[in-house]
Amino acid sequence: MKGLPLIADPHVKIDMLSQPRYLAGARAMIASVARRLGFREADCAHVALALDEALCNVIKHGYEKREDQHIWISVWPMEGNCCGIRILIEDRGRQVEPAEIRSRQLDDIRPGGLGVHIISQVMDHVEYNKREGGGMSLLMEKHMAAEESMPQARKEPA
Amino acid sequence: MANAADDLPVEVEKQGEAVVLRPSGEIDLGRSPSLRTSISKVQSNRPQRLVFDLKDVPYMDSSGVATLVEAMQVARRYHGSVVLCGLHERVRSIFEIARLDMVFKIVDTLDEALQA
Numbered sequence: 533m534k535g536l537p538l539i540a541d542p543h544v545k546i547d548m549l550s551q552p553r554y555l556a557g558a559r560a561m562i563a564s565v566a567r568r569l570g571f572r573e574a575d576c577a578h579v580a581l582a583l584d585e586a587l588c589n590v591i592k593h594g595y596e597k598r599e600d601q602h603i604w605i606s607v608w609p610m611e612g613n614c615c616g617i618r619i620l621i622e623d624r625g626r627q628v629e630p631a632e633i634r635s636r637q638l639d640d641i642r643p644g645g646l647g648v649h650i651i652s653q654v655m656d657h658v659e660y661n662k663r664e665g666g667g668m669s670l671l672m673e674k675h676m677a678a679e680e681s682m683p684q685a686r687k688e689p690a
Numbered sequence: 691m692a693n694a695a696d697d698l699p700v701e702v703e704k705q706g707e708a709v710v711l712r713p714s715g716e717i718d719l720g721r722s723p724s725l726r727t728s729i730s731k732v733q734s735n736r737p738q739r740l741v742f743d744l745k746d747v748p749y750m751d752s753s754g755v756a757t758l759v760e761a762m763q764v765a766r767r768y769h770g771s772v773v774l775c776g777l778h779e780r781v782r783s784i785f786e787i788a789r790l791d792m793v794f795k796i797v798d799t800l801d802e803a804l805q806a
Binding site: 577584 | 719749780787788
């Protein structure tokens with residue numbers, strides 16, 4: 533894995549089946565975690581959207597819509613100089629060269645092919661890698677704006 | 691494997707030459723096929739104007755957007771139009787990120803959509 537070593541155990545780790553029915557649960561989980569880490573609501577929504585799009589890509593392209601496969605989601609809070617959230621999505625699906633993962637041209641108006649673009653727009657760091665032993669991994673980070681990264685994280689709405 | 695949880699309720703209402711589709715719930719990869727089925731049924735009658743009232747759609751991902759792009763392309767083939775209204779901020783945001791806010795006709799209210 534380039535760049536950011538993932539030494540510590542994740543604070544959250546989820547093993548989900550590659551079924552679209554679980555996307556809503558994954559979105560709710562990550563938005564809730566982001567909220568408790570202090571992200572503002574719009575950014576929580578973007579983090580949830582990025583996770584959704586990433587999972588959709590695994591289901592559609594990595595596993596070609598097979599529903600009995602596993603996807604692993606790991607989450608770390610980012611603290612210190614750069615506060616935020618780090619999310620790792622791993623699968624055992626079809627491998628592709630990371631350099632070949634790109635969005636379609638946006639002026640080519642047609643259904644599909646937007647997920648990669650959306651992820652790159654709403655997250656601050658996005659890194660695709662081939663996993664040893666098969667499958668792909670996607671590391672995504674969302675950093676907090678300075679005014680959000682206060683010592684006390686925001687309270688969850690009642 | 692589709693199940694009842696993947697069904698997206700869609701209210702369909704005819705208003706003059708327009709047909710209003712009012713889906714209700716989050717639209718993601720699990721539910722966009724259900725929306726596509728509802729749209730196909732309506733578009734088989736080639737309505738001149740198709741209005742998507744999205745006031746009851748709090749969330750949409752790119753699979754939902756792709757379904758609406760497909761509907762727009764089908765409508766264009768028979769010289770019909772597609773108008774979106776009632777978008778929540780989160781939903782509008784995905785159209786902006788995908789730069790489709792300039793491709794779709796997007797208005798605030800149903801009245802505007804029916805007159806667009």
